[in-house]
Amino acid sequence: MNSTRKLYILLWTIYSIFSLQVYAQTLQESLTFADKQFELKNYRLALKEYQRVLFFSTGENLDYIYSKIASIYFINGYYSEAAYNFERAYKTTGNERLKIEFIFKKASCYMLDKKFRMALFELMNLPDSTDTQYNNRKNFYFAVCHWGLEEFEKSEKYFLNIIPDNRPKDKEKIALLFAKKRNLYRPNPKTAKIMSMILPGSGQIYSGDIKNGLNSMILTGGFVVLAVYMTEYYTFFDAFLTAAPWFMRYYQGGYQKAKQIAVHKRDIRRNKTYKEILRIIQQ
Amino acid sequence: MMNTIIIKYPNSLLLFFILSVSFSSNIYAQTSEDLRLFSDLYQVHEHKNNFARYFKNSSNELELISTGLFVFYKDFFSSQDGNHCVFYPSCSIYTIEAIKKQGIVIGLMNGIDRLSRCNKLSPENYPLYKNSNLFYDPVE
Amino acid sequence: MIKNIFAILILLCIVQAKGQDIHDLNHSKQFADYLFKTRQYSLAAEEYERIVFLDSVNIQNKYMLILSYRKAEEYSQALNRFTFFFKNRFIMPANFAEEYVKLLLLTKQADSAFSYLSINQSLNAELKQNYQLAALLLQKKWDDSFKYAMSYPVTNEKMNSRLHLLAFDAKRIKYKKPVTAAIMSAIVPGTGKFYTKNWKDGIIAMTFVGVNAWQAYRGFKKYGKKSAYGWIFAGLSASFYIGNIYGSAKSAKKYNQKLDDELYKKALHIALDDL
Numbered sequence: 001m002n003s004t005r006k007l008y009i010l011l012w013t014i015y016s017i018f019s020l021q022v023y024a025q026t027l028q029e030s031l032t033f034a035d036k037q038f039e040l041k042n043y044r045l046a047l048k049e050y051q052r053v054l055f056f057s058t059g060e061n062l063d064y065i066y067s068k069i070a071s072i073y074f075i076n077g078y079y080s081e082a083a084y085n086f087e088r089a090y091k092t093t094g095n096e097r098l099k100i101e102f103i104f105k106k107a108s109c110y111m112l113d114k115k116f117r118m119a120l121f122e123l124m125n126l127p128d129s130t131d132t133q134y135n136n137r138k139n140f141y142f143a144v145c146h147w148g149l150e151e152f153e154k155s156e157k158y159f160l161n162i163i164p165d166n167r168p169k170d171k172e173k174i175a176l177l178f179a180k181k182r183n184l185y186r187p188n189p190k191t192a193k194i195m196s197m198i199l200p201g202s203g204q205i206y207s208g209d210i211k212n213g214l215n216s217m218i219l220t221g222g223f224v225v226l227a228v229y230m231t232e233y234y235t236f237f238d239a240f241l242t243a244a245p246w247f248m249r250y251y252q253g254g255y256q257k258a259k260q261i262a263v264h265k266r267d268i269r270r271n272k273t274y275k276e277i278l279r280i281i282q283q
Numbered sequence: 284m285m286n287t288i289i290i291k292y293p294n295s296l297l298l299f300f301i302l303s304v305s306f307s308s309n310i311y312a313q314t315s316e317d318l319r320l321f322s323d324l325y326q327v328h329e330h331k332n333n334f335a336r337y338f339k340n341s342s343n344e345l346e347l348i349s350t351g352l353f354v355f356y357k358d359f360f361s362s363q364d365g366n367h368c369v370f371y372p373s374c375s376i377y378t379i380e381a382i383k384k385q386g387i388v389i390g391l392m393n394g395i396d397r398l399s400r401c402n403k404l405s406p407e408n409y410p411l412y413k414n415s416n417l418f419y420d421p422v423e
Numbered sequence: 424m425i426k427n428i429f430a431i432l433i434l435l436c437i438v439q440a441k442g443q444d445i446h447d448l449n450h451s452k453q454f455a456d457y458l459f460k461t462r463q464y465s466l467a468a469e470e471y472e473r474i475v476f477l478d479s480v481n482i483q484n485k486y487m488l489i490l491s492y493r494k495a496e497e498y499s500q501a502l503n504r505f506t507f508f509f510k511n512r513f514i515m516p517a518n519f520a521e522e523y524v525k526l527l528l529l530t531k532q533a534d535s536a537f538s539y540l541s542i543n544q545s546l547n548a549e550l551k552q553n554y555q556l557a558a559l560l561l562q563k564k565w566d567d568s569f570k571y572a573m574s575y576p577v578t579n580e581k582m583n584s585r586l587h588l589l590a591f592d593a594k595r596i597k598y599k600k601p602v603t604a605a606i607m608s609a610i611v612p613g614t615g616k617f618y619t620k621n622w623k624d625g626i627i628a629m630t631f632v633g634v635n636a637w638q639a640y641r642g643f644k645k646y647g648k649k650s651a652y653g654w655i656f657a658g659l660s661a662s663f664y665i666g667n668i669y670g671s672a673k674s675a676k677k678y679n680q681k682l683d684d685e686l687y688k689k690a691l692h693i694a695l696d697d698l
Contacts, residue, residue, distance in 0.1 A: 026445045048466045052454050056445045108320060137317065144321050216363050234645065234652065241638065242652075253365030264327065271325045278318055395666030396673065399631050404623040408677075 027053055031061065034068070043072045063093035067102065074109060083109035100126060100134075107141055116148040136162045140281070147274065152184055162281055170280050183273040185266070192262035196255035203258030207265050216254040223247040345387060353379045367401075370420050371412035374398050380422045393422070448477050452484070459487065464495035482516065489522055498530050517545045524554050528694050533561035549575075549583065556586045560690035563683055565593035585693045593686055598679045601672040608671035612664055615671025619678045628667040635660035 034049035050069050057065070070085030083106050090102035103125055110119035123141055143158035156178040163171045177183055187207040196203030201217030204210075223243045230239035353375060361375055368374050378394030385393060397420070409418035444450065455470035468491035474484045485508050492501035505523055509515045512523065520543055527536035537558040540551050552575045559568040572590035577583065599619050608615030613629030616622075635656045642653025 030445060044466075048458075048469070051458070051463075051466075052445065055454050055457050056450060108317075111321065111324065140317055144324065148324070212362070215359060219360065219363055230652075234642075238638075238641065238652070249365075249367060250360075250363050253363050253367065256365040257363060267325070267327045271327055274325050275322065278322055282315070282318055389669070391662075392666045392669035393673070395662050396670030399628050399663060399666060399670065400624055402623075402627060404627070405621065408621070 027056060027058070027060075031065070038068060038072070043076060047072050063089045063095070063098060063102075066092060067098075067105075070105065074105075079109040079113040083113075104137065104141065107145075111141075111144060111148065114148065116145045120145050120149075132164075152178060159277055159281070170283070173280055174277055177273055177276060182269070184270055186269065187262040187265050189259045189262040189266065193255050193259040196258035200251055200254045203255060204261055207258065207262040209261045209265075212257065212261060216250070216257070219250045220247060220254060223250065346382070349382060349387065350379065369401055369403055369418055370397070370409075371415065371417040372421065374401050377420070377422060384422055448474060451477070455487070459491060459494075462494075464491045465497070467491040468495055468497065468500070486518055486522070489519070489526075493522065493526060493529070498526055502526050502530070512539070513542050514544050517547070517550075520545050521550070521554075524558075525695055528554075528558065528561055528691065531561075533558040537562075549578070549580070553582050553586055554694065556590060557690050557694040560586070560589060560593060561687060561694070563687060565596055565686075569594040582693060582696065586690070589686065589689055589693065596682055596686070598682070599675040601675040604671040604675040605668050608668045612667050615668070616674050619671065619674040621674050621678075624670075624674070628663065628670070631663040632660055632667065635663060 030049055030053045034046050034053060037043075037046035037049060047069060050065050050072075054062070054065050054069075066085050066089035070082045070089060073079070073082035073085060086102050086106045086109065090099055090106070093099055093102065103122055107119040107122040110116070110122065120142070123138070123145065126138055129135065139158045139161040143155045143162070146152070146155035146158065156175070159174055160171055163174065192203035192207050194203070195206055196216070199217075200220040201213040201215070204213035204216060223246050227239040227243035227247065230242055356375055361373070370377065372380065374394065374397050377397050378390065381393040381397075382390030384390065400420075406418070409420050411417065412419040445454075451470060451474050455467050455474060458464075458467035458470055468488060471484055471488035471491055475481075475488055478484060485504070489501050489504050492498070492504065502523075505512060505515075505519070509519070512520075515523070524536050524540060527533070527539065537555055540546070540555050540558070543551065546554075552571075556568060556571050559571055568590045572587050577587045604615035604618050606615075607618050608628075611629075612632040613625040613627075616625030616628060639653045639656035639660055642650040642656060646653065
């Protein structure tokens with residue numbers, strides 16, 4: 001090989017490397033710019049710039065970019081788009097630790113969207129490990145999911161797993177919170193409904209809403225009085241025609257409302273219990 | 284020149300490495316962030332109807348009386364009927380708004396007509412309101 | 424010699440560096456097209472905005488910019504761009520003129536669209552006639568539309584034939600008279616709603632008035648004029664009777680409105696084609 005040819009090859013190599021480098025640099029610049037916009041919470045622009053990097057990408061940093069795009073959607077409350085992009089990040093990364101992180105992220109998207117079955121499905125993909133912190137996090141996600149599905153026994157198991165064995169008192173506290181029925185199952189919507197079917201208003205009072213209970217009682221009672229009065233002065237047929245539709249309307253409405261109130265009050269208690277559990281865990 | 288190029292080249296790799304590490308550092312880091320993320324997940328929202336606001340716009344006594352009747356109806360009767368009305372806005376709110384807009388005579392006629400249309404028989408006549416299964420029929 | 428080669432190399436590198444900048448015109452164009460294709464029209468419009476700034480000569484980019492704005496439903500932005508791009512809007516290229524007309528139709532300026540088309544010089548005659556017919560239909564001038572449709576030939580072309588059909592439909596449109604509906608309901612409750620084809624509402628109104636009247640009759644029959652029962656039901660019956668008269672007139676108006684809206688929607692759909 002003569003020296004001129006060698007020189008040309010060398011020059012060509014340098015040239016190619018350099019031009020690649022320039023390309024990479026402008027990509028890198030765009031990425032840095034996108035990151036900066038992300039940091040500044042300028043999400044619309046960041047989303048566009050990340051997509052630009054992705055569009056011209058030579059295959060580097062894909063997982064990072066997808067995760068950033070997903071984060072933008074996540075922060076702005078578009079959970080299904082976020083989950084979709086975390087999925088793409090999961091598929092493009094070769095890093096095992098990142099894979100785990102993306103599974104958690106996907107699960108949290110579904111959880112915030114209240115799709116707990118989907119979240120559980122994602123969490124099943126998490127590998128086993130002996131790392132305590134990792135296991136705690138995993139247990140926490142499982143516990144929250146089962147709570148959302150009203151599977152409190154499973155939820156309790158996972159919450160208890162988080163508390164280390166050297167804190168028996170806290171374990172006891174949580175077990176106690178789950179053991180007390182009034183924390184999770186009271187007032188019982190079914191009971192409230194049946195009570196109001198037997199005596200209008202009683203279900204509401206049982207659920208702790210005295211105003212609505214009395215309201216329902218007086219209203220349905222009023223139509224009963226009207227019916228009695230009508231039967232007295234006119235005929236039973238007239239009483240039926242006049243009072244029955246109204247009575248039925250408020251009677252049915254009453255026991256449906258009793259159930260709604262019970263669900264509402266029960267959910268308030270559940271939320272209080274849930275927050276109490278989180279407080280114990282946080283310590 | 285060659286040196287500078289070769290030193291420069293791994294920059295992006297290095298950056299990638301730094302980025303990867305920086306956002307993988309919290310993988311095992313539990314849960315304080317997660318606790319915050321999910322702490323309000325089961326928050327129960329109270330929503331209260333403020334019908335008294337209709338009093339504020341009443342310009343004469345007749346309107347005041349009809350508004351008073353309306354608020355009484357809303358509080359005492361309508362709150363107990365298990366959401367029978369098929370429309371959005373509901374018949375009573377429609378009536379009160381019709382009275383405000385068209386005056387007491389036309390408004391009342393409009394409201395009574397609305398009441399007689401309050402059934403599920405004619406879904407073809409109305410669009411649905413947002414994500415509910417209520418018919419959308421505002422005062423025009 | 425080596426010095427010379429290095430000089431060339433450096434020059435090449437500079438050229439290359441320029442060519443590979445992903446923010447340059449060529450790359451931005453590719454990226455904007457990608458955003459447009461993935462239906463992120465608002466972001467695409469931003470990108471085209473930059474491209475047009477970098478290259479103020481290329482007319483296709485300007486077209487894409489306006490198209491992106493329209494697809495992103497930012498109509499006022501789109502219309503605004505015409506003032507910057509063209510001094511004389513009557514001789515701008517055909518695709519721009521078409522886009523301009525579409526935007527006018529979308530922003531409920533069908534009358535302006537009509538007069539614009541009569542002066543415009545870039546669109547071909549048939550297209551102009553089609554859009555003018557659409558503009559008349561979108562102003563809900565049914566008779567004028569029909570006359571206009573008769574004034575130029577029907578062809579096999581999609582837009583032409585569809586608009587002609589619509590103009591014929593518009594000619595045949597049969598409104599219901601609110602007064603007739605009200606009078607019918609005043610004579611026999613509920614029949615005004617039958618007239619406007621609201622059968623079910625009519626039957627219910629009839630029942631409401633009828634049952635309440637019957638109950639009032641029973642009350643009066645038993646206790647005479649002193650019957651509270653009778654008066655209450657008489658009041659209810661009367662209320663429903665009067666309400667139904669108003670409701671029948673309203674029902675006729677709504678019926679007509681619905682007919683108009685359907686034609687309007689169809690006309691807009693044909694005029695925009697791609698919506």
